[in-house]
Amino acid sequence: MADKGKLSGPRIVVEPPGPRSRSAIKRKERFVTVGLGVSLPAVIDRADGPFLQDVDGNVYLDFTVGLGALNCGHRPKEVVHAWKRQIDKFDHICAMVSMYEPYLRLAEELSRICPGHLGKSLIMNSGSEAIENSVKIAKAYNRKRWLVSYVTGYHGRTYLGLSLMGKEKPFREGFGSMYQNVKLVDFAYCYRCPLDLEYPSCGISCTGLVEEAVTSKKLKDDVCCLVMEPVQGAGGFLCPPPGYWEQIRRICDDNGIILIDDEIQTGFGRTGRLFAIEHWKVEPDIVVTGKSLSMGLPIGAVTGRDEIMSAPTPASLGGTYGGSPICCAGALEAIKLAKRWTSNAKMIHSVEKRRFEEWESRFEEVGDARGLGAMMAIELVRTKKGKEPAPELARKVQLSCFKKGLYVSSGGYFNSVLRLHPPLTITRSLLETGLDILERALKEETKSR
Ligand SMILES: Cc1ncc(COP(=O)(O)O)c(C=O)c1O
Numbered sequence: 001m002a003d004k005g006k007l008s009g010p011r012i013v014v015e016p017p018g019p020r021s022r023s024a025i026k027r028k029e030r031f032v033t034v035g036l037g038v039s040l041p042a043v044i045d046r047a048d049g050p051f052l053q054d055v056d057g058n059v060y061l062d063f064t065v066g067l068g069a070l071n072c073g074h075r076p077k078e079v080v081h082a083w084k085r086q087i088d089k090f091d092h093i094c095a096m097v098s099m100y101e102p103y104l105r106l107a108e109e110l111s112r113i114c115p116g117h118l119g120k121s122l123i124m125n126s127g128s129e130a131i132e133n134s135v136k137i138a139k140a141y142n143r144k145r146w147l148v149s150y151v152t153g154y155h156g157r158t159y160l161g162l163s164l165m166g167k168e169k170p171f172r173e174g175f176g177s178m179y180q181n182v183k184l185v186d187f188a189y190c191y192r193c194p195l196d197l198e199y200p201s202c203g204i205s206c207t208g209l210v211e212e213a214v215t216s217k218k219l220k221d222d223v224c225c226l227v228m229e230p231v232q233g234a235g236g237f238l239c240p241p242p243g244y245w246e247q248i249r250r251i252c253d254d255n256g257i258i259l260i261d262d263e264i265q266t267g268f269g270r271t272g273r274l275f276a277i278e279h280w281k282v283e284p285d286i287v288v289t290g291k292s293l294s295m296g297l298p299i300g301a302v303t304g305r306d307e308i309m310s311a312p313t314p315a316s317l318g319g320t321y322g323g324s325p326i327c328c329a330g331a332l333e334a335i336k337l338a339k340r341w342t343s344n345a346k347m348i349h350s351v352e353k354r355r356f357e358e359w360e361s362r363f364e365e366v367g368d369a370r371g372l373g374a375m376m377a378i379e380l381v382r383t384k385k386g387k388e389p390a391p392e393l394a395r396k397v398q399l400s401c402f403k404k405g406l407y408v409s410s411g412g413y414f415n416s417v418l419r420l421h422p423p424l425t426i427t428r429s430l431l432e433t434g435l436d437i438l439e440r441a442l443k444e445e446t447k448s449r
Pocket residue numbers: 067126127128129131154155156157229233234262263264265266290291300
């Protein structure tokens with residue numbers, strides 16, 4: 001039995017999108033730019049734990065959790081209480097005017113929990129803004145020109161974030177020139193190996209693509225940093241094999257390159273460790289966090305080695321709301337929760353792995369099942385042999401899940417991946433309920449049945 005007043009479900013009372021959602025969506029079309037893509041057409045009225053309720057009364061199980069921003073579900077009470085406590089003291093000062101305890105305590109905590117020897121932080125409003133600042137700080141430190149990142153990576157929607165990715169449509173289309181000195185390289189996308197090899201006999205040769213790039217005539221001795229996600233999120237939950245990041249770390253060390261670890265999506269327990277890079281024996285120079293750092297309010301942080309973080313000119317960084325006291329107070333509780341629930345990623349992984357592998361053998365269209373911890377995805381294809389991406393099918397399955405009461409996100413470099421972000425706090429039985437819905441949607445939308 002659910003607590004009184006708490007949502008329970010999933011429960012569809014009117015075919016979604018219901019009449020109230022449809023009419024609200026018309027207002028979205030009238031008053032909100034078409035540039036903001038909204039993938040599912042229900043309008044949300046309430047959210048609670050693993051559930052969303054729309055304005056028509058439908059309750060959905062949410063396997064998107066704010067695109068990975070709510071690793072412990074919607075409105076965890078400890079975090080909400082911290083927001084309320086803080087708002088009763090003060091809501092905004094501006095960290096550039098005067099310091100306050102929540103900012104200081106969060107900076108201290110980040111230096112304690114981030115992997116490696118990272119002593120100082122800058123706290124901002126979003127992941128993208130934190131990525132921007134991480135690169136500014138890296139530049140201030142070594143004054144080199146080039147940035148290296150991955151074709152299938154994702155680091156946000158500012159001009160710099162967009163410049164660090166290779167996916168043109170829809171992200172960059174029509175937006176003109178990007179930051180110029182970025183070298184994009186192919187990632188360890190093992191299902192579609194850029195070198196047409198297979199792990200482990202490949203010897204992880206794809207790390208050679210990074211080495212070739214940074215030692216090329218054009219870039220040699222002039223690469224400032226490599227910006228990477230330990231497991232690529234928007235790229236379709238691409239997880240490099242054991243040994244990959246150790247080799248990349250060695251390449252960075254050999255060439256004086258700062259390793260910037262973007263943990264915005266992978267952080268705070270999602271992969272079964274507090275930070276995904278902890279699955280490899282690698283210490284980054286800078287860690288960038290966001291999303292589940294705060295579990296509900298806008299935040300982003302850069303945490304780096306003392307000497308790097310001491311490089312910028314005094315007073316050269318900042319922003320009006322960056323490090324908001326309310327966000328920082330909530331984040332301190334969110335981190336405690338993430339620590340408590342990280343181990344549940346193991347249960348989620350084992351349940352999803354079993355189901356995904358069964359689907360892989362049963363459905364011609366499930367080409368690949370992959371992921372780390374509770375960051376698991378399936379890649380849909382037209383045929384297993386040809387591996388042609390199936391973005392239309394992924395969209396149909398996503399919509400079919402929605403109609404049945406489950407939110408999942410689709411994405412990936414070819415828009416053909418269904419990505420699951422169940423909250424780490426989910427029970428095994430609710431997880432199975434969500435996966436049953438996804439299985440029914442796959443059955444209905446594929447030829448395999
Ligand atoms: C790995 C990664 N980096 C950066 C960002 C950008 O963060 P934000 O949307 O908070 O600006 C995201 C957002 O999805 C992300 O997944």
